[in-house]
Amino acid sequence: MHYTFKIEQGNFTDAGQASSSVKRTMKQLGVRPENIKRTVVALFEAEINAVAHAYGGQIDVDIDGEKIVMVVADKGPGIPNIDLAMQEGYSTASPQVREMGYGAGMGLPNIKKNTDDLKIDTTVGVGTTVTMTVYLNN
């Protein structure tokens, strides 16, 4: 099954809708609760990152009996230093983002923790594509 969601810059009212939708679908499919949680936490963090930092983007989700693959692709500033961004506590979030409860510098570390495979393609000034895979049978 394939699902596509749009990401709108700075729209914290709707941020998380894709993750909520994926969560409902996984529940309907009978995926184990611990795998649902890992998946939606990772997707939610990536969704929030894109809303907070990018100028818009798209989420593509493919799910089969073996795995779920989530691709969050944004047009945005890119990540100048991925090693730094992966460090717990490092954040470049704006004050507005922090007011919404984010910007703790835990987004990418939380994504890494909750996925089995994580790939980040980023180009400064162009955008970032985060590809996350969670295997559902482990």
Add this chain to the structure above:
Amino acid sequence: MAALVGGKVRGSLENMDYEITKAFASDLMSDVLREDMDDTVLITGLCNIQTIRTADMAELRIAILSRGKVADDEMVEMAEDNGLTIIESPFTTFRISGLLYDAGLQPFY
């Protein structure tokens, strides 16, 4: 629990018998998502729609809003849909934490 923190219950009423063993206080939602929130009540001064979204992702059942924060209609509606109970407390996060600790709830670490 609502009476203990002088709070008003809103959102879902499904969790009145839900057994809570731990409490976690944070206004940073990524810190909430970092922990395993089973059997946990969240205490937070963050009062917006992302509080409810994060609670949903973390599988939280009860969230206490501290410092007299009041959930708006959109938050309450989403909480009802997600099975989340909101307790609005007039007390500070520190006072709520102390009351719940005295009542036997445990910290994460």
